[in-house]
Amino acid sequence: MTMSRRDVIRLAATTALTAALSTGSALATAKVRIGVLKFGTVSWELDTLKYHRFDAASGIDLDVVYFAGEDATNVALQAGEVDVIVSDWLWVSRLRSEGADLTLVPYSTAVGAIMVAQASPIRTIADLQEKKIGVAGGPLDKSWLLIQALARRDHGLDLPAANEIVFGAPPLLSQKAMQGELDAVLSFWHFCARLEANGFRRLIGAEDAAAALGAGGPVAALGYVFHDKWADENPDAAKGLVDASMQAKNLLARSDEEWLRLAPIVRADGKELETLRDRYREGIPARPIAEEEADAANLFRVLADIGSEKLVGNAPEMAPGTFWQGLADGG
Incomplete structure (x- = not known):
């Protein structure tokens, strides 16, 4: 069948529009690979995040990669197999002092x-x-x-x-x-x-x-850890991760029903589930990044004094940039 000139123009326009929409969608959704422990508490937040599609709402596609142990996640991040893991600021500071460009966004202040x-x-x-x-x-x-x-x-x-x-x-x-x-x-x-x-x-x-010992408020024990280089090259993805995490935290902070949905993953019910819920909520970071960083730096000195080089390496102070500066001014 021979197409008219009008049909050819219409088909070309439709094809161009479809391609543009497809390209725009690809640009709007950045894949972020996060490595976590299969049965760790981080999985509770990530399940909430994925179930409610907070990652898509924040312009990212979060790909959760599970590992059997913490050492495996650390190796995976340094090898470039994942973009993000969850770890503590002492580890980030130690590697940063040795030349790595790791940095951290507070995840939880819940501690032992x-x-x-x-x-x-x-x-x-x-x-x-x-x-x-x-x-x-x-x-x-x-x-x-x-x-x-x-x-x-x-x-x-x-x-x-x-x-x-x-x-x-x-x-x-x-x-x-x-x-x-x-x-x-x-x-x-x-x-x-x-x-x-x-x-x-x-x-x-x-x-x-x-x-x-001098901290002015709760200090994040753990954080989302990634490379400065990755965040510099993917600023929207890095901020999208932070935004999606906060959306999940906000839901977990206010919704008891969400905790009931998570009960099989948490592997708790009744009073135990309620206590886990309450302690998780207490651990949601709520302070400016500058305050967290200042208190962590002070605690670093205390820990360095008692834990010595076995804990912190040769650095006498917490490495500058341990806490991601992308959030320093509310970014």
């Missing part, structure tokens, strides 16, 4: 705490002397070091020297604490929340120790 049984006679840090304490995260865990620093300053108490310290995986330590084999346990925030829902109380949290 020392938990004791509700009926325990332990009421203060001083009461921990000559007790059996379980510690998750190893001897260089930030929460453990901050609480050590406070015990030493206020009570002249050297916790590692004055106690039997048992290092181990959080689930195992929680089990031993509930069986009465430990007098106290310092664990990650979500394990503390589960213990709290099952008859334990917080003796002191790492955020309490940080405040006593």
